[in-house]
Amino acid sequence: MCFLLVYKLIFFDVQYTIVYTNIGYALYELKQFQEAVECYNEAIAINPKSDQCWNSKGNALYELKQFQGAVKCFNEAIAINPKFDQFWNNKGNALRNFKQHQEAVECYNEAIAIISKSDASRNNKDNQLLNINMQVVYYTN
The missing domain is CATH 1.25.40 (Serine Threonine Protein Phosphatase 5, Tetratricopeptide repeat)
Structure with missing residues (x-):
């Protein structure tokens, strides 16, 4: 029973990470970069080991000309992968x-x-x- 509960929690965390990441991608494509950053922050809070989320957040910060913050995000992505x-x-x-x-x-x-x-x-x-x-x-x- 406990194993099943942990599995479900992990499954939902992964699903929520994907949802937030995909919404972030859509907002990025709409050039709503600050809103995209907020979605990537939510995804990273759920799964801080997602190199793609860190990279995507870095790309959005880059578009906002927040280069120092972007570098920090790319460093996180590089540390993971x-x-x-x-x-x-x-x-x-x-x-x-x-x-x-x-x-x-x-x-x-x-x-x-x-x-x-x-x-x-x-x-x-x-x-x-x-x-x-x-x-x-x-x-x-």
Whole structure:
């Protein structure tokens, strides 16, 4: 009996996590980013080990230009699943916009190392290196 009760609680927690996450996805697509963050917070409260929820919350915070908060979320996703290249790529994008250029390149390198065919990460790294070079030229002239 006790086992069945625990199973049901876990089942419902998983279901509620999925519901909140899916509502968050829908709100994100509607560009209602703050509301999406609130749904992801609910999902994370139920299942703090959901790397996808942390990543999705980071993406919504990124759209709200809350880059520091986005980086924290991507760090959580990476801590749970360090072998998913998109988390590293997303963190690199947030760091780039947070003006932490070298750290952004390091994240793109991590993403490229995970999946050597990661064109998005390679392009982001190349663009970031180009931006760094352009800034050096700008500051030296």
